[in-house]
Amino acid sequence: MSNWDLMMPGMGLTAIGLAGVVLSYAGIAHTFIDGLHALSGLVMFIGLIFLAVGILDGGISTSNKAKATTLVVLGIALSFGLYALATMNTSAFTVTLAGILMAIGFPAIIIAYLAMKHPTIVKPVGVIVGMAAATGIIMWFAFGFVSPDTSMIPQQVGVEEPTQEIEPTGSIFAIQILEGSSEEGNPDYEPGIAVVTQGYTIEWTNVDSLAHTVTSAVDYGDTFDSSIMNAGDVFTLDTTNLEIGEYEYLCIIHPWMVATLIIEESKEAIKVTIPEGAAIPEEEQIFYDPQIIDVTVGTTVTWKNVDNTMHTATSGNPDGGADGVFDSDIMSAGDKFEFIFTDAGSYDYYCILHPWMIGTVNVE
Template identity: 50%
Template sequence: MSNWDLMMPGMGLTAIGLAGVTVSYAGIAHTFIDGMHALTGLTMFVGLIFLAAGILDGGVSTSNRAKATTLVVLGISLSFAVAAFSFTTITTLPTFAGVMLIVTIPAIVIAYVAMKMPEYTKPISIIFILAVGAAISAYVGFGLYGPSPYLVPPPVPVEESSEKPATTAPVFAISILKGSATQGNPDYEPDEAHVPIGHIIEWTNNDDVSHTVTSSADAGETFNSNLFNAGEVYRLDTSTLAPGKYDYLCIVHPWMTASFILEEPKSAPEFPISILSGSATQGNPDYEPDFAQVPLGNTIVWTNNDDTMHTVTSTDGIFDSSVINAGEIYRLDTSTLAPGKYDYLCIVHPWMTATFELTEGQQGERLAEDATVTDPNSIPEDKMQSEEPAAEPESEIAAPEVSQPAESEVLTDQEPKPVEPSPQEDAVIVSIPLGTSMPGCEKENACFAPSEIRIGIGTTVTWTNDDTAAHTVTSGDVKAGPIGQFDSGLFMAGKSFSFTFETKGQYPYYCQVHPWMTGKVIVE
């Protein structure tokens, strides 16, 4: 008969240990998970030792009591096994169960044979040992060298750098004042800060001892700088915080307290300036107002109400709108600029000049030059313009001398004589004469000099801008628009543009800024 004094605790400990191990390896138990593995595993193996000792001491019992106890143990084990397999979060649990079966089944069979048929114990043991060895060899072999080597770890992907690029958000500076470690002295400056959400708050430790910046309400849960030494800084990105008031203190010197209030960012007021219709004609009014006083922080909005392109370009290179087409606008945020006067012009029409002054006042004023404070919208008499521009002096509207052909070369139809190619010619220069940015040159075909040229294949044509305004040399015509064969883009006074013609044909071109300026290249 079996020794029940050993078998009962053995079976109980085995059942409890098996249940604990199964639950732990299934990922269901998350509290002290490593300790649970160790404890339940130890319990299970101690139970197996007691169980084996009881069986070996008196043999395998076939009594009803033994059968009932076995059913209870199996019921407990199977119940936990079903629960574990149903709710498992660990993919290796089936492997663990398989290993347990590989150990358990041979042990039970060998123990039974040893008790009932001892003469077959040795051969059956050899069979099981060889079978287990073959199974392990096959598992390892296929896992390492099979079609799907499941024992070979997959290549570890190279992780990209997790460093975030430096933020370009505005910085709100707060100073930790020198001597703030002494109770009663000023500590943070400002003591209460109003900060737009999205700004970076930067505390600089200007004291000679260490300090912290720690949220008061939750003892550093929201933000905590930890200790930072003299001369160091702590930055807090407010984009992750909600609007509201945040109190903070230095945990080293708890009498140092301050707060900041996060506010929704307010859109800056706009200050409109108009680019007037007809301003491309020299002498006409151009920017309105011509001189403006703008509160610092406002956004200046230029609207192009003319029918041609313009620019808003500071004379010292601080800002540049690039080309503003008719009907488009250009915005300038003045919060990044210093107070003072800023002169600007249109680089396409350099006679268009104006000025604005950034002030630290609350309200902007529009002042023409020489206007009095009592009449901020007045215009001095020397700037008064009639509804129709006054006639300009003849010397200003006459065609430039460089565009006039010699008197002996004037044709009866008043067309410039085309330039004939010569066998040795490999470069031709076409001038954009002075004054062509104003209408009138087209009447004599003098906007490009010469306006029509004949060249050979492979010849390079160079256009030189001898005017004071910017121009373009663009293939196509005003009606069809650019056709993409060549385009100089906007090039300034004194600059040049070259293009080599490799194919026969006629190539009309024009200036996109001053559409009355047209020319033609004939390649023969």
């Protein structure tokens, strides 16, 4: 017969541990930082041992209560599996959670079975300790059950927490989480040092196949935190309420991924006009006004087409073609195009529709 004195606490501990694991990997709670994800796994592990011992006490029970309990446990596992199959969810969250359930569940059942059926051959305490150690190693290396080492998190730059959240209103500054960034030593955030004008909206896009985060390092995510970003996810941050200064941030899943965000004061945009008649290749015709401009890093340049013909502002030159730094695409009459120059250098550009139209932006 089943032992309900063991099964009841087993079911409770299993449910609590499972809830903690789900909350951790769903990014609802900052359990990666606090280390509670490991505690949740341990609680679930112990709960399954109690549950399995209770069910197997005195042999495999055929009572209705034992059958119902077994069906409940199997129902939880099957429901999760069917949900993943039905939604074709291939995210790192689904795969990782399934792996955690197997890594915790199988050893727990084996430990309980050996402890009940072969107490004279293998001492229960030795089995539990050995299997728990093996499970811990599997979790450590396979599922990242380790909190970031505080020595790996830069301890500098005090910043004030934003006091108010508002809808993003500024222009977009794009940052990518690069493919393969989970491997230590590989490039991770691009650009690694982002100089952004206050008021702009930053968009981080995870182009890697694994989950990552964008988390302010000095205060463990109080200033900004993306939670878990699966492949293809985008995290946006409005910098309007961020103080001017430097912010270190990292991925709490892969804490060697560290980058810097520098918020600068708003700068007045430099305006370049595409004047009327620019499409006509005549002498003394002005194509971009002004044709050559000198700006500093972080400056926004705005091109406006006041001609009645379509034009572009495309980085590169007519001989070598576009170099991919910036491109306005087709600008109809009255259209505008903005670009933030974040790196020093000299940038030639031209109109791909009228290649005699050329200009230069010098960035210091």
